[in-house]
Amino acid sequence: MLRLGWFSTGRGPGSRNLLKEVMDKKEEGLIDAEIAFVFCNWSNDEEPNPKKEQRSMFFDMVRGYGIPLITLSWKDFLPELRGTDGDAWRSEYGNKLRELTGKYGFDMGVLAGYMLWMDDETCRRYDMINLHPALPDGPKGTWEEVIWQLIEEGADEHGVTIHICTEDLDRGAALTYCKFPIRGCGFDSLWKDMERKLESSSLEDIVSKEGTGEPLFRKIREEGSKRELPLIVSTIGLFAEGRVKIQNKKIVEDGSVLENPYDISADVDRSV
Numbered sequence: 001m002l003r004l005g006w007f008s009t010g011r012g013p014g015s016r017n018l019l020k021e022v023m024d025k026k027e028e029g030l031i032d033a034e035i036a037f038v039f040c041n042w043s044n045d046e047e048p049n050p051k052k053e054q055r056s057m058f059f060d061m062v063r064g065y066g067i068p069l070i071t072l073s074w075k076d077f078l079p080e081l082r083g084t085d086g087d088a089w090r091s092e093y094g095n096k097l098r099e100l101t102g103k104y105g106f107d108m109g110v111l112a113g114y115m116l117w118m119d120d121e122t123c124r125r126y127d128m129i130n131l132h133p134a135l136p137d138g139p140k141g142t143w144e145e146v147i148w149q150l151i152e153e154g155a156d157e158h159g160v161t162i163h164i165c166t167e168d169l170d171r172g173a174a175l176t177y178c179k180f181p182i183r184g185c186g187f188d189s190l191w192k193d194m195e196r197k198l199e200s201s202s203l204e205d206i207v208s209k210e211g212t213g214e215p216l217f218r219k220i221r222e223e224g225s226k227r228e229l230p231l232i233v234s235t236i237g238l239f240a241e242g243r244v245k246i247q248n249k250k251i252v253e254d255g256s257v258l259e260n261p262y263d264i265s266a267d268v269d270r271s272v
Contacts (some may be wrong), residue, residue: 002033005050005106005126006067006266010040010058011051013224018112018239021229022236026124031233036104039097041116043073060126070100074116094119096127108239108246109267111165112232114141120167128165129175131232133224134157134234134259144212147220150182151194152203158220160227161261162235164249168267169226174261175244175251178227178268181232182220190216230271234264 008015019038025031044055062069074082074093082089099123102122109128111118118128133143138159139150150158155232159179164172183191194216204215211223240242244253251258 001235002105002108003106003237003254004033004034005104005109005128007109007111007114007128008036008038008040008058009042009113010055012054013112014228015054015113016058016061017229018232019061019065021233025233025237031237033236035065035067036106037068037070037101039072040072041072041074041100041114043071043076046075048074068104072100090117090119091121094122094152098122098242104151107147109165110232110236118165123165123167124135124184126165127249128245129162129235130165131228132161132163132171133228134161135162136177143221143224147217147224148203148207150220151216155190156183157180158224159196159265160224160231160232164246164251165247165260172249173251173258176231176238176262176264178231178263178265180223180227180269182223187216187219190219191217226272227268230268231264234267238262 006019008019010016014164019035022031022033022154026033040055040059042049042051042055044052044059046048051057059069072093075095077093078089094118097119107127109126111128111130114130133147134140135158138161139146147158157179159177161174161177164173166172181187194214196207201209209218212218244251244258246252253260
């Protein structure tokens, strides 16, 4: 059975849904995997803490499944060092993270809504996969940053990728991805509305005034987020079945390095 280390910031329903989906598939016998622990970079005692209620729900879910919960508050951990030397702080945080999680003997880590940049040494020592809300060659950054960049570029399609977590942020070898159009039915009228807004306002002003509630932004996010669950479950299934492995930070299939990631758009679309 594949043993997973689960890393999540637990800041919203997406984090809970990802965990629930994997646990449901495990209970149904569709994935031969178990979650050895859940690690969160908040203890939930910090202030200010705008996601406290959401995170409490996430913690309750983890405990309800009987999964060991490990927390290490990034806010409370060596705050003076964080304020003076971010790289050194990240390294020390990583040392502590590995001390807390290493004893669980897991096969692979899954970054499922983990919002803290993983330190280099942890990336080297642990085999981890990360869900990035963009196509393999798409924008870097958070899902918010990615979508605004797509809007700025006037992109035609969007997607979600599962890749190996390496020191090169969001650029480790891609394993699976799905893509979908952000033009056509349901999108064209929203693009026209955005174009009208841009005639009198800058994109920065629109971001400031409307934020994630902007209709085109919200539509793109909705289409992407509903594909994350089937993508990550299918990807974990590939590892659990032994079809693919991580060796020397590369994806290996049948003893050979995988040259191109799997496009499982059709399978994902059937699940949404």
